[in-house]
Amino acid sequence: MAMISSVHSPDLGDGRAVAMTAQSHKTAEEQYEEQVRILIRIVSASTLGLLAFAAGLLIGTFLFS
Numbered sequence: 001m002a003m004i005s006s007v008h009s010p011d012l013g014d015g016r017a018v019a020m021t022a023q024s025h026k027t028a029e030e031q032y033e034e035q036v037r038i039l040i041r042i043v044s045a046s047t048l049g050l051l052a053f054a055a056g057l058l059i060g061t062f063l064f065s
Helices: 016-024 028-063
Strands: none
Touching: none
16 A cells, blocks of 8 residues: 655654544544534535536426427
């Protein structure tokens, strides 16, 4: 498996451990807020996609009828 970064520090480990350690310091409230933001992004993207699809159907109905 290829390494993205070849920087090695004996204090920090291999990078993956640093990321996991940094995540473990988040409070439950911060984790909840992050999950809510992700959920809102998913819902927003899905809603925008559905609206674009509906608009396409509406425009197609008037153009090709």
